[in-house]
Amino acid sequence: MKKLFTQFLLACLVMTQFSFGVLAKDKMPDLPDLPPEFDTVLPPDGVDVFSPSTTPAQIAPEKPVVTKPSTTVQTQTKPAQPTTTSKPTASKTVIQTQPKKNTTTAPVKKPVQTVQKVNTSNNSYYKSNTQSTYIIPKGKKFEVRLQQTVSSSTPVGTRISFVSRYPETSTYITIPANTIFKGRVVDSHPPQYTGNGGLIVIEVDQVIYKGRAYEIDAKISIANEKRVFFNNIKGKRTYLQSIPKSIKPGSRFFKKMWRKTKNLAKNENGVEIILTPFTLITGVVVYAVNFVASPVLAIFYKGKSITIPSGSLFTIQLREDAILTK
Numbered sequence: 001m002k003k004l005f006t007q008f009l010l011a012c013l014v015m016t017q018f019s020f021g022v023l024a025k026d027k028m029p030d031l032p033d034l035p036p037e038f039d040t041v042l043p044p045d046g047v048d049v050f051s052p053s054t055t056p057a058q059i060a061p062e063k064p065v066v067t068k069p070s071t072t073v074q075t076q077t078k079p080a081q082p083t084t085t086s087k088p089t090a091s092k093t094v095i096q097t098q099p100k101k102n103t104t105t106a107p108v109k110k111p112v113q114t115v116q117k118v119n120t121s122n123n124s125y126y127k128s129n130t131q132s133t134y135i136i137p138k139g140k141k142f143e144v145r146l147q148q149t150v151s152s153s154t155p156v157g158t159r160i161s162f163v164s165r166y167p168e169t170s171t172y173i174t175i176p177a178n179t180i181f182k183g184r185v186v187d188s189h190p191p192q193y194t195g196n197g198g199l200i201v202i203e204v205d206q207v208i209y210k211g212r213a214y215e216i217d218a219k220i221s222i223a224n225e226k227r228v229f230f231n232n233i234k235g236k237r238t239y240l241q242s243i244p245k246s247i248k249p250g251s252r253f254f255k256k257m258w259r260k261t262k263n264l265a266k267n268e269n270g271v272e273i274i275l276t277p278f279t280l281i282t283g284v285v286v287y288a289v290n291f292v293a294s295p296v297l298a299i300f301y302k303g304k305s306i307t308i309p310s311g312s313l314f315t316i317q318l319r320e321d322a323i324l325t326k
Contacts, residue, residue, distance in 0.1 A: 019276050084227060096120070101247065102213065132325060133319055133325055134170070135171070136170060136173065136175075137318070137320070138318045138320050139317065140318045141317045142181065142315070142317075144162035144165065144310075145164075145312070145314070146160070146308060146311060146312045146313075147162060147163060150200060150202075150307075151307040152188055152189065155185070158184065159184050160182070160183050162180070162181040162183070164179040164181065180207070181204050181207050181208075181316055182200050182205070182207075183204035183206070184205065186201045186202070187201035189307060191302040191303045191305050193299060193300060193301070194301075195234025195241070195302065195303045196237040198234075199232060199235070199306075200308075202220050202231070209323065209324050212324075216320070216322045218232040218316045219316070220315070222319040223312070224306060225312075225313055234306065236304040238304070239304045242298035242301035245298070246297035249290060250288075250290025251287060252288035253286045254284065257282055257284075258280065264279065301317065
């Protein structure tokens with residue numbers, strides 16, 4: 001049984017090899033015959049192909065390279081600018097950013113408010129057209145506060161400004177507080193001889209109402225809480241106070257002679273006693289002459305200067321009607 005099984009296996013192997021050989025023969029193509037020149041390529045018998053050759057190797061000539069005329073394209077490169085590229089996407093985009101500007105802001109100046117001047121004082125149209133104007137009657141008073149220091153040495157032509165303290169009402173109109181009044185110094189002088197004091201004369205010629213400057217005619221009735229007459233702000237007159245001052249030299253001389261007279265009277269010498277009336281009389285005469293001449297001597301004394309500080313209280317009074325437009 002075993003012999004039969006081994007013979008069957010051998011037969012199977014032979015059959016399989018035979019079948020593979022037939023299939024391979026069918027599939028393998030026939031190779032072409034070698035050309036006759038192939039025999040000349042082979043080395044002769046007895047020659048070692050792998051031994052080093054004594055003849056130099058021949059280098060095949062290089063084929064000539066034909067170069068086509070190339071066209072050169074000149075491209076101008078622009079200066080590089082700061083660019084920021086976004087993330088790569090299907091189509092690349094380049095975003096150019098301008099350089100940052102300086103963000104430091106300069107100090108902002110406040111716009112200067114221009115005041116429009118309106119001349120209504122000498123215009124008959126404004127005086128007659130009461131429907132479009134307000135009339136503030138003459139004699140109206142405004143309590144104001146001085147904005148700068150003035151004195152008897154302030155030059156003529158200097159502009160002076162005041163600010164009203166309280167609102168003042170008139171027919172159909174109210175002048176609010178903090179309204180600006182302006183004037184100018186028309187006359188001033190320092191203290192003078194004859195005891196005359198310094199002088200300041202201020203005329204108020206302008207009021208600013210709702211951004212417009214109107215001409216007015218007003219005077220100062222009270223300055224630094226002192227009443228003013230004829231619009232003249234005067235320093236203290238010192239002529240009468242100067243008369244006693246002018247007598248002081250004669251009085252000092254008389255006292256000196258009196259002391260000398262008493263000293264001479266104390267001595268027992270007869271000659272000195274005789275001289276005592278002369279010293280006394282001399283002192284009396286000089287004092288009498290000085291006393292009589294004191295009114296004349298007082299002329300050479302000056303009065304007091306005047307200085308009004310900023311913030312002093314004034315009262316302005318209209319001398320003519322003030323006309324303001326509605």
